[in-house]
Amino acid sequence: MTFAVSGVNCAAATPLNADLSPDLGLFAEHCHRLLAEGCHGIALLGTTGEANSFSIAERKLILEAALEAGIAGDQLIPGTGVAAGPETVELTRHALDHGVSKVVMLPPFYYKGVSDEGVYAAYARIIEAIGDSRLKVILYHIPQVSAVPLSLPLIGRLIAAFPDTVVGIKDSAGDLANMQAIAAAHPGFAVLAGADPLLLPLLQSGGAGCITATSNLIADSLRTVYDHTDDAALVEPAQARINAWRALSNSYVQIPTIKAMVGLKTGNAGWNRVRPPMLPLAAAQLAELEQKFAALP
Known part of the structure; x- marks a missing residue:
């Protein structure tokens, strides 16, 4: 089945400078590494990317930095949904004006x-x-954060009204049955898992792929699952690795933990920076994380 968006897409973390401004150079480097490790696309400026801690101007700069670094527009899926409709329009038009047609849109x-x-x-x-x-x-369904769920009837109504525009959903609620119900009701509509361990069962149920946080770290294993869904000899060890890395990333507050793990993987401690109200891991947590990180498969 052909989808408008599919594959392994990274909910990319956003590195910060010492003054907590976006580190555009390191972000571009991160995008290139993600693609080299197997990502089909970069879903920047989402929850993991701390998008709602950035201004409209900063969000535009981050997208432009990726494009200027040579990332193709069709490999980028920025989050453009904010609380104010006119600003959502502004961010989405900015993406379109720069050759980026796919966006993730919160309600x-x-x-x-x-x-x-x-x-x-x-x-x-x-x-x-x-x-x-x-x-x-x-569409972006993450009710545990947004507190604005997207129901099955609402999704169906949007697809019917805008069939060439509303082409998919990122479901980060962690409810596989809900994702399966959407995929069954709307064949060809791209249902994307927001939780890494659910990529495999979703693909087996007619899903299109994923947009996940742990793909900042293990895109190669997610790509193995995506490319070889029916080959148990390849998929089982990849799935076990995905589960282990995801479990560790959820051991502490997820966003600073993902960033700390990227820092451990790349050897760049600057990745530990987050914007308030997020806080970096405490020294004891970071030391514990480093020890557990070294033991990951």
């Missing part, structure tokens, strides 16, 4: 308890305001 997330009708109206208004046939929207 407006500040107000809680809103109806499906309200969420539909928000997405529809944004898509219609952009008014560009090139646009490919990947």
